[in-house]
């Protein structure tokens with residue numbers, strides 16, 4: 001078996017050999033209480049001192065394989081996962097920025113979301129371990145991602161989703177040939193069912209955080225950012241947060257580089273949650289976790305019990321992370337401003353990160369000359385309903401030039 005890494009428990013700190021497939025720390029998960037975030041989420045740890053002689057360039061040339069829990073690059077799907085564009089935006093609404101703003105556009109992944117980073121790694125690991133069926137509970141993006149990646153790899157995907165997930169995501173899952181199981185319930189119920197199914201049918205489980213490799217897949221975004229910013233770390237990174245797995249992934253990537261001595265500090269990462277689904281932020285530092293039912297149009301980050309609560313909040317505390325919540329109205333406005341100013345149409349969860357950035361900007365919290373990154377995690381075409389309230393598609397006109405002229409006049413495009 002793979003001996004290049006071990007696991008470390010986020011709760012008790014116990015280190016566990018990476019032998020048989022394992023999801024949670026057995027000691028901590030045995031103490032799990034209902035309606036609480038999962039105990040015993042595992043973190044993958046490498047032998048950093050043995051790797052410390054490698055330069056970043058050498059890591060990059062080998063596609064960071066030394067820092068991934070798989071052995072062969074050809075275990076990954078032959079789709080282009082990651083290496084997404086980082087766009088520099090010089091002005092917003094006609095005003096030149098006095099800071100640097102970069103947008104990391106992860107809607108450019110094969111299934112149009114950031115989740116492909118995790119799916120590709122989980123799928124590669126399954127391939128190296130002779131597993132052919134992978135199951136996931138999902139609010140939509142992780143499921144459509146796993147379905148697409150499994151299609152590329154000739155693996156079977158079983159996706160359990162709340163029936164209320166956006167139609168585009170459900171359509172994607174079906175098109176990729178996965179087995180879709182919609183449940184008349186919420187994400188948390190889908191999550192529990194997928195774990196029962198994993199035990200009963202012996203499938204591999206891709207559930208976010210529950211499977212520690214999802215974080216390892218997601219961390220690659222930080223390696224890319226470091227490379228794209230010419231081996232500099234940004235001052236601020238705005239990350240949309242539901243379960244806290246993408247957030248932990250971003251931290252983990254930088255922490256790996258810190259542990260190898262490639263960087264000497266971690267950027268300030270801003271956790272952005274929807275005001276109607278802020279269970280991670282609201283419970284930081286609390287003795288007892290209390291969940292409030294989520295209500296937000298940003299379905300990808302609508303979460304009652306953040307699955308990676310412990311690890312994410314450990315990171316936020318350890319590396320002085322900041323937090324902000326944004327209303328659905330702010331998310332919609334940010335979505336529109338982003339699309340009109342940059343040509344990037346994101347789904348509401350990604351727009352939430354941009355709304356968090358705008359909130360900081362409006363409160364003069366973005367220092368002059370600072371370097372800022374907003375992580376855009378999914379494509380707007382995945383949830384057209386969410387932005388419908390922003391405009392109405394105009395009624396049809398007669399197909400003649402007179403009508404065109406009349407229409408243009410009415411819209412002040414010609415006098």
Ligand SMILES: [Zn+2]
Nearest residue numbers: 009012025028
């Ligand atoms: Zn433990």
